[in-house]
């Protein structure tokens with residue numbers, strides 16, 4: 001069995017640090033790679049060795065496979081951890097790593113390939129008894145037939161790009177009259193964004209919950225699941241707040257979903273850490289959406305409730321070890337919530353913000369974990385994802401964890417850029433969130449920038465209500481004048497967001 005003595009982390013920011021930390025705990029030597037924009041980044045200093053691999057643009061640095069492999073040769077690295085994003089779901093890269101004689105800390109290139117295509121994933125999973133969202137099982141090449149299926153399913157429907165990801169490549173079709181137009185757009189977007197025009201239809205679940213299951217599989221065919229994460233608080237189909245366990249499922253649903261997730265993983269001979277995503281309707285019917293073949297942004301909530309270090313497990317699996325955890329040994333302890341802190345302005349349609357972190361003071365204390373890759377005084381590069389930090393709290397139950405989160409948000413002092421912290425506080429205090437009566441429409445249904453200021457006493461509350469009503473009125477006037485719908489800000493940021 002190959003022993004991993006030196007790991008190169010082909011990533012940056014919080015996830016690079018996260019992986020480097022576990023490697024250090026395991027006495028594994030570490031190599032960081034970085035772009036010219038990240039010269040002063042903490043992950044560069046943290047690693048035992050660090051090599052600049054190119055200019056700021058990801059295509060010339062973090063996605064430069066030849067350069068990364070050259071560093072592996074040069075520094076006698078044993079294994080590469082890709083983190084999430086960048087090369088983590090690139091089957092060609094995983095193959096190249098293997099061919100060059102290094103270990104890819106992740107699944108086989110074949111598994112990545114199958115699950116990288118939503119259609120291929122559905123086909124693979126189809127041989128097991130796994131509920132699928134009603135829709136087409138193959139790419140649409142006959143529109144008349146597709147329309148017939150859409151009518152049979154019932155509108156609204158979703159047209160999805162098979163190669164889509166990061167909440168992109170989806171179009172809602174409300175009625176048959178829109179079908180052709182939306183189809184044209186969906187195909188051309190799929191070609192331009194993903195280089196693959198294959199699209200398919202899914203029933204649009206109107207009040208869905210996004211619930212996903214963490215799985216771990218070894219190279220000997222053992223697969224376990226580490227329960228669910230509830231990720232229904234989303235913006236533009238992208239997760240912003242995640243928690244474990246989910247308040248919406250029963251132990252019976254958890255067990256069934258877990259079984260399905262393990263079967264999905266089995267259907268592609270999966271090993272490593274992976275996530276099987278489901279969508280659940282109001283009647284608690286759940287359907288398989290897709291599988292992500294990597295470590296997920298929100299993995300810490302699972303680590304906190306299970307006590308399992310997922311990166312450590314990934315490394316053991318990559319070494320060829322048998323899983324040392326059996327399903328029946330796992331249990332849920334307590335509750336964990338993660339909020340993603342972005343450099344975005346929630347008062348201004350979440351417009352990405354750039355700048356220097358003039359003040360950056362992390363919250364501390366019992367039950368608080370902050371995974372980040374920034375420090376006070378650092379400029380936030382515009383080239384990458386605008387996530388500044390993941391703030392995670394852990395308590396005995398959901399209520400305690402929410403209270404810890406509000407306390408931690410209030411202790412997190414960031415100035416120099418706008419952040420989504422106030423939005424996160426808004427969610428934590430919202431009755432729909434605290435009661436568990438929320439779905440993926442939460443933000444559209446309840447959020448108004450005017451509601452961002454948290455208020456303490458009745459006088460302030462009354463004053464805020466007055467201001468809020470005035471602002472709302474003013475906003476309506478402006479909207480009316482502009483004849484404007486929801487406008488999505490043109491992003492300066494280069495990379496798409498990940499689950």
Ligand code: ADP
Nearest residue numbers: 164165166167168202203204205210237289440
């Ligand atoms: P991506 O790969 O882009 O993340 P997913 O298929 O995982 O795409 O879906 C992302 C999100 O889009 C889901 O969490 C959910 O909010 C929404 N979504 C996806 N499929 C459906 C559906 N059939 N009905 C309603 N919402 C959906």
